[in-house]
Amino acid sequence: MKASEGSLAVYRGRPALVTGTGGKISITIGTGRASETLKVREKDLEILHPGPLKSLEDLGEPPDSAPAGSGAADLSGQADVRGAWELIESGGNPVSLEELAELIFNEFTPQSAWAAWVLLAEGLYFTGTADAIAARGILELRAAEEKRLGRARENRDRDVFLDRLRDILRSGSTPDPADPALDRRFLQDVEALAYGQTGKSRTMKDLGRSETPQEAHRLLLETGYWDTRINPHPRRFGVSPVPVETLLEESAGGFIEERRDLTGMPALAIDSPWSSDPDDALSLECLPEGRRILYVHIADPASAIYPGSQADLEARSRGATLYLPEGTWPMLSKETLSRFVLGLGGTSPALTFKLFLDSSGTITETEIFPSIIKVTRLTYEHADRLTEGAPPENGGSGGDSGTGAVLRELFTLGNVNFARRLDAGGVHIALPEIHISVDTAAPFPVVKIKPIPSFRSADMVRECMLLAGEGAAAWAARRRLPFPYVTQETGDLPSKIPEGLAGSFQLRRCMRPRSISARPGWHRGLGLEAYTQVTSPLRRYSDLLAHQQIRAALQSLPEEGRAVLDEETVLFRLAAGDAAAQALTQAERSSRAHWIAVYLEGRLKQRNGPDLVWEATAVEKRGNALGIFIPALGLETYLGNASIPLNETVTVRLKAVRIPETEIIFVEEK
Numbered sequence: 001m002k003a004s005e006g007s008l009a010v011y012r013g014r015p016a017l018v019t020g021t022g023g024k025i026s027i028t029i030g031t032g033r034a035s036e037t038l039k040v041r042e043k044d045l046e047i048l049h050p051g052p053l054k055s056l057e058d059l060g061e062p063p064d065s066a067p068a069g070s071g072a073a074d075l076s077g078q079a080d081v082r083g084a085w086e087l088i089e090s091g092g093n094p095v096s097l098e099e100l101a102e103l104i105f106n107e108f109t110p111q112s113a114w115a116a117w118v119l120l121a122e123g124l125y126f127t128g129t130a131d132a133i134a135a136r137g138i139l140e141l142r143a144a145e146e147k148r149l150g151r152a153r154e155n156r157d158r159d160v161f162l163d164r165l166r167d168i169l170r171s172g173s174t175p176d177p178a179d180p181a182l183d184r185r186f187l188q189d190v191e192a193l194a195y196g197q198t199g200k201s202r203t204m205k206d207l208g209r210s211e212t213p214q215e216a217h218r219l220l221l222e223t224g225y226w227d228t229r230i231n232p233h234p235r236r237f238g239v240s241p242v243p244v245e246t247l248l249e250e251s252a253g254g255f256i257e258e259r260r261d262l263t264g265m266p267a268l269a270i271d272s273p274w275s276s277d278p279d280d281a282l283s284l285e286c287l288p289e290g291r292r293i294l295y296v297h298i299a300d301p302a303s304a305i306y307p308g309s310q311a312d313l314e315a316r317s318r319g320a321t322l323y324l325p326e327g328t329w330p331m332l333s334k335e336t337l338s339r340f341v342l343g344l345g346g347t348s349p350a351l352t353f354k355l356f357l358d359s360s361g362t363i364t365e366t367e368i369f370p371s372i373i374k375v376t377r378l379t380y381e382h383a384d385r386l387t388e389g390a391p392p393e394n395g396g397s398g399g400d401s402g403t404g405a406v407l408r409e410l411f412t413l414g415n416v417n418f419a420r421r422l423d424a425g426g427v428h429i430a431l432p433e434i435h436i437s438v439d440t441a442a443p444f445p446v447v448k449i450k451p452i453p454s455f456r457s458a459d460m461v462r463e464c465m466l467l468a469g470e471g472a473a474a475w476a477a478r479r480r481l482p483f484p485y486v487t488q489e490t491g492d493l494p495s496k497i498p499e500g501l502a503g504s505f506q507l508r509r510c511m512r513p514r515s516i517s518a519r520p521g522w523h524r525g526l527g528l529e530a531y532t533q534v535t536s537p538l539r540r541y542s543d544l545l546a547h548q549q550i551r552a553a554l555q556s557l558p559e560e561g562r563a564v565l566d567e568e569t570v571l572f573r574l575a576a577g578d579a580a581a582q583a584l585t586q587a588e589r590s591s592r593a594h595w596i597a598v599y600l601e602g603r604l605k606q607r608n609g610p611d612l613v614w615e616a617t618a619v620e621k622r623g624n625a626l627g628i629f630i631p632a633l634g635l636e637t638y639l640g641n642a643s644i645p646l647n648e649t650v651t652v653r654l655k656a657v658r659i660p661e662t663e664i665i666f667v668e669e670k
Contacts, residue, residue, distance in 0.1 A: 299351075
């Protein structure tokens with residue numbers, strides 16, 4: 001059918017009125033103010049009726065094909081969709097659009113042509129093109145009709161749900177979970193949005209609310225579908241707290257490794273009281289003329305986790321152990337931890353880093369070998385008390401004078417190394433820390449926040465771990481071993497840095513992100529020419545990879561699959577593990593903010609004056625805003641229009657908490 005002025009056409013699924021011919025075809029689409037005139041190629045049009053049609057408004061509304069006999073106002077009583085389908089289906093031959101319009105409406109007009117085309121496009125009863133329209137088979141039709149009825153029921157249920165939900169949101173009431181009108185399956189898309197698994201939510205759109213994870217989180221809290229015990233942040237960063245179940249692979253050929261027996265040497269594993277997976281321990285030998293030998297014993301999972309094995313791939317995909325206030329999800333399986341965590345049994349396998357130190361604390365030689373050790377576990381508080389000659393709390397046998405003497409020597413060594421690093425340009429940043437624990441089993445989550453005391457033994461352990469990383473980096477560099485080296489630039493340090501807490505915050509802002517490379521380089525922040533991390537192979541994939549490379553280099557007859565990895569392979573595995581570890585870091589940071597917000601919201605609900613006031617320290621001035629740090633909460637935030645000198649104390653009062661945004665607002669207490 002050729003286009004002529006006044007004919008009815010279809011353009012991109014919409015009705016179009018032909019208003020001019022010759023060259024390109026002039027058409028009008030839309031009606032009223034929404035009408036639009038276009039020039040298109042004739043081949044882009046499908047002519048439905050030759051016309052004449054004065055206006056698209058004359059088309060009216062197409063019929064509803066579900067109940068037979070329904071239709072537009074001007075076709076009322078004429079439409080017999082079901083009858084037409086039966087005739088075409090029984091005849092078995094396709095018909096044209098004109099024939100279909102005459103069968104259904106007893107006439108072929110622009111109105112009936114458009115209505116017939118809509119029924120064809122809908123695809124319930126008919127299929128094909130305007131020139132060859134066939135009836136669907138009876139089984140297809142029944143399935144389509146059932147599907148349509150199901151959609152209709154779904155839409156009715158959704159409308160009831162939305163009305164009930166709007167009533168709940170307006171009244172601020174707590175919904176009854178047994179309310180039949182509150183069909184919670186319609187909140188599943190909201191939940192997916194809150195978890196960051198999708199960027200769209202039909203329910204949020206129907207309610208006229210922003211389709212953001214934060215707004216979805218707010219709706220779920222308001223409806224009672226979630227409570228504050230649900231922490232959505234790990235999933236938003238693609239982290240799923242699911243335990244590892246990958247089993248270890250035993251060595252091919254029943255290879256049994258020789259380990260150096262160091263069980264006669266005290267090995268001290270010092271950590272926080274809540275730590276359940278200690279993976280390092282210390283021993284020390286004092287030599288004449290101020291020389292020392294420091295032994296850093298590290299858990300040895302690389303002896304059973306081969307590069308490329310299932311356990312290795314699983315660890316790489318996780319990047320690190322996930323530490324959340326509500327629980328810990330290890331990078332390795334329970335089986336691995338039970339075999340390699342230090343101090344769980346009578347003796348423990350380890351990879352020992354033997355560091356020879358001169359009187360200045362400089363490493364002169366490093367030896368690395370598999371060992372077997374006997375570990376004594378101490379908390380930081382216990383270790384500090386032993387160096388003071390005091391018995392541990394709660395009695396016990398921890399007041400060993402020999403252990404106290406070793407600890408005092410280790411403290412001296414730690415102080416020497418700290419001074420050495422600062423002399424080399426290292427930067428020391430000391431910020432108060434907190435420990436957050438959450439009991440989610442109670443009717444409401446119980447959040448506890450405790451400041452972590454400063455212990456000399458914690459500083460000593462840090463310095464010994466840095467020595468191990470420095471020694472391992474030098475050991476690998478001498479052998480030209482592709483290795484996960486850690487480097488860092490300090491950035492532009494100001495000529496004058498404030499003292500106290502404000503100075504530490506300013507230094508932290510100046511530090512550039514660390515970099516991981518397969519080649520050694522300066523770590524300016526630590527003041528070390530070369531550095532790597534090797535002390536947490538149970539917790540960090542990069543440390544596990546370092547251990548795998550060390551073990552491959554140590555083997556004189558490496559087993560199949562245990563050869564030294566080349567630089568390209570090391571870089572690839574480092575990048576994969578580091579990307580996963582960065583996601584964990586973001587998840588952990590956001591989760592801490594969530595639980596602090598939950599904790600403070602509980603305080604705010606109690607409306608107890610003293611429970612809403614904290615002491616803060618001024619640490620930064622940014623325009624009219626004052627950056628403050630609240631040590632008791634480990635929280636950084638800002639006060640508006642406050643003029644407090646840096647490092648001065650200011651009393652602040654909690655004003656508002658928004659859990660979905662983890663936004664906490666304080667005001668100065670006057």
